[in-house]
Amino acid sequence: MTPGSRRRLVLAGGAIVVLCGFGFLLYGGIGENLVYFLTPSELLARGERAYDTPVRLGGQVLPGSVRWDAEALDLRFRLTDGTQTLVVRSTGAPPQMFREGIGVVVEGRYREGGVFESTNLMVKHSNEYRPPAPGERPQDLYRTLLGEERS
Amino acid sequence: MPGSFVPAVVSRRRYQILGIIALAALVGAELLGLSASPPDRDMGHLQKIMYVHVPAAWSAFLAFFVVFIGSVLYLWKREERYDLLAAAAAEVALVLTALTLALGSIWGRPTWGVWWTWDPRLTTTAILLVMTVGYLALRSFVDEPDRRARWSAAVGILASLNVLVVYKSVQWWRTLHQVQSSPSTVDPAYALGLRLNALAFLLVLVYFILLRYRAARLERLVEAQAEARELAQGEELHV
Amino acid sequence: MSEWRFIVAAYGLTWVVLVAYAIRLQVRLRRLERQLGANGNGAEATP
Amino acid sequence: MGLPREAGRVAAVAWKDLTAERRTKANFNAVVFLAALILFLFGFALGPDAEALRAAAAGALWLTVLFSGVLAFNHSYQVELESGALEALLLYPGDHRSIFLGKLIANLVFVLLVEAIVLPLAAVLYHLPLLRPFPGLAGVLLLGTVGFVTLGTFYAAIASRVRAREVLLPLLLFPMLVPVLLAAVEATGALLAGDPMKESGGWIRLLLIFDVIFFVASFFAFEYVIEE
Known part of the structure; x- marks a missing residue:
């Protein structure tokens, strides 16, 4: 050779x-290992160890579950991945794209009471870009929740 | 210049004409994109930032591809022009990557709700940016052309391979950044604007790389002249 | 409307970056050409 | 050819570097003091909250190793350059890659010794449990250090022969190190916390793979970098 x-x-x-x-x-x-966020199922599967450690949690805002208190800037909704659902409590105004049914990622800690306390709420946009269907305006979709705030 | 990729004698005016065409194409594409696309269902008018963010990212990827090709060709053929081409493309890639990150940040604030997050796509892009800075810093600190070319080719290949990681990051890992759009996920109302803007950015990319390549060649000529002068002076002293 | 602020910022930034880089390259080229011309003449004039 | 001969060359280079280091000691002592200082500074910067300190300990520990270790790599080539010994070393017959391996081993020993002093100090300053997670922790430290030193030895071959070497080495090295740093910090953090989620195994496997990739890639690329 x-x-x-x-x-x-x-x-x-x-x-x-x-x-x-x-x-x-x-x-x-x-x-x-390199997940940016956990799903509600993964977080709940951790059991008691999930409490009080900082994590990111991602999923969909369950339609019909959003409660927004404009005075206290207090937002509550249920976050779902299709199998498991968690209650999320967030303070501060959400991004303007926030609406029911959209994907979100929240940063915060899961408390023993069964509520996820979020300090940072981020909206996850899909890769779809579509104009609104005839008769609906985009503003109606994302402003119904916060309409009075943003005009 | 034998073996020259772009002849050094082309007047700057020709490049200026290409530059004017590229920037005019960009104006046209942007005006069309801005005027012809309806507000998006989720984002409203914010969707229009796509027409600058996505083409900037694509052309940055292309620039890194040129860096890769130039670096590999240099190590293979050992011809200076490939090294200069890689260097030119790397500087353009740096500008476009920084622009992409900044535009993404401007887009992310109103849509996601944050300027920055430690998402794999964003993080790998930032790493790519720093690697490119390292590549250019290395070039500026090595004076001997042969050594500079060899070392920066090695570093350039490593950095430009990282582009694959950036591109695939949204598929490999769960991210906040959405996965790549495709014609089936983008309404035709937006696809046309995106394609035209991408084309205009491609022209801008070609213009930048050619211009920067010419500058690199002239820099080498200046360096060579200085060396020759030093040599001549040295001989005079000996006589 | 607040969303237009971000759109204007994005397009404005794009133009500032692209035009500034184009001008920088042109200036650099012009300087190099001048340097090359001057050096060439200088080298021929000295001996 | 002969593998024993190559192994002998590797050992000779490593031994030479380590002997030089042992004779002067000044560099080693300075690096250890710097590492201790960085640990102190992290402690001050993170504030008096012991809980926060413990949570950040893995990151602080690895950054300390990185910042102090990076000084050693340039040094290992610089000594050669100042005396013109690198040219002589390159002139010897045989494979240049044995220079790489020799320097790699010398740097590895150097950084591991620094860690052996820094780790107990960090345990005291940050209230870390050391004995319980020890075998795993030692493994993580070793694997992370191998990845760090491999890339460091490779890039220092470039950076040490350049004007602004102090800036250039970290600038080239640290971005490439991000995957190793991430895996090492996560594994260390998990082990220090008692590994409740059993996630350290995945990170350790990841570290091992990065080590293999970086080692093989820089072993072969070294030839292009060292040639004159």
């Missing part, structure tokens, strides 16, 4: 090791 071909062989071997490493990272499911 000539030195050149041996060198190429070693290089190819190195490249294969690196590629296998990347493949393992991507498809070995190890990257699942």
Whole structure:
């Protein structure tokens, strides 16, 4: 074996090791540690350990569950991932896109009373862009909740 | 100049014409996007920020692709022009990546509710930005052209591979940033504006890279002249 | 309306960045060309 | 060829660096003091809340290792450059990669020694339990340090021969280190908290994979960087 071909062989071997490493990272499911937020099911599955530790929680705002107290800037709603549902309490005005049925991510702590106290509420927009259906105005969709605040 | 990718003799005026065309295309595409797209169901008019944020991101990706190609070609062929091309594209990529992040921040504030969050897409993009700064800093600190080219090619390949991670981050990990849109998720009312703006940004990208490449070539000529002068002076002293 | 503030900021920022970078490149090129011309003449004039 | 000969070269380079380090000691002592100082500063900056301090301990510990370790890497090449020894080293017959391995081992020993002093100090300052999570914690420290030192030795080969080396090395090194840092901090944090969620295993596997990728990639790329 000539030195050149041996060198190429070693290089190819190195490249294969690196590629296998990347493949393992991507498809070995190890990257699942890197979640930006937990779902309500995952949080509840932690049981008592979930209490009082700072986490991000993501899901959908359950339609019909939003209670907004404009005086106290106090917002309560139920957050669902389809199987489990949690009560979220948030202070401060939500982003203007906040509405029932939209995806949100909240940062905060889950308290023993069964309420998730959020210090930061973020709206997760889907990758869909659609104009409103005939007869509805976009403002009606996201301002029904906070209409009087924002005019 | 033998083996020149862009002849050094092209007058600056030709680049100016390309620049004017690119910026005019951008004006046209933006006006069309702004006037012709209806408010989005969720975002209202804020959807229009898409026409600058997304094309900026796409053209930044393309610029990193040029960095990758230039760096690999340099290590393979060892011709200076590939190194200069990679360097030119890297600076443009830095500008566009920074713009993308800033525009995303402006878009994120009213839609998500925050200027910044530690979401994988945002974080990997910020890392990419810092890597690009490192690449350019390395270039500016090494004086010997051959060494500079070799080292920055190695660093440039690593940095530009990170683009894949940025692009796929929204699919690999659960993120706040939405996954890539596709024609099936974007209403035709918005797709046309997005495509035209992307095209205009592509022209701007080509204009920037060509201009910066020419500057890189001229810089090398100036360096070579200075070296030759020093050499001549040294010989005079010896005589 | 408040949403337009963000749209104006986004488009304004885009233009500021793109135009500023284009001008910077042009200025840099002009300086290099001048430098190259001056050096060339200078080198020929000295001997 | 001969593998024993290469191993001998690796050991010779590592031994030479470590001996030089042991003779002067000044650099090692300064790095240890700096690390202690950074630990103190984190303690002050995070305030008197012991609970907050413990929660931030893993991050503070790793940043301390990073900031102090990065000084060692440049030093290991700089000593060679000042005496013109690197050229001589490159002239020896055989594989340049044994220089990389030798320096890697020397730097690894250096940083691990710094950690051996810093870790007990951090345990005292931040009220950390050390004995209970020890075997796992030592493993995480070792794996994280291997990843850090591998990339550090590689980038220092570039940065140490450049004008602004003090700035350039961290600028090139730290962004690449983010995955290692993240996995190391998460694993350390989980272990220090008693690993209630059994999540340290996943992070340790992640660390191991990054170590392998970074080691193989920089081992082969070193040839391009060191050649003259």
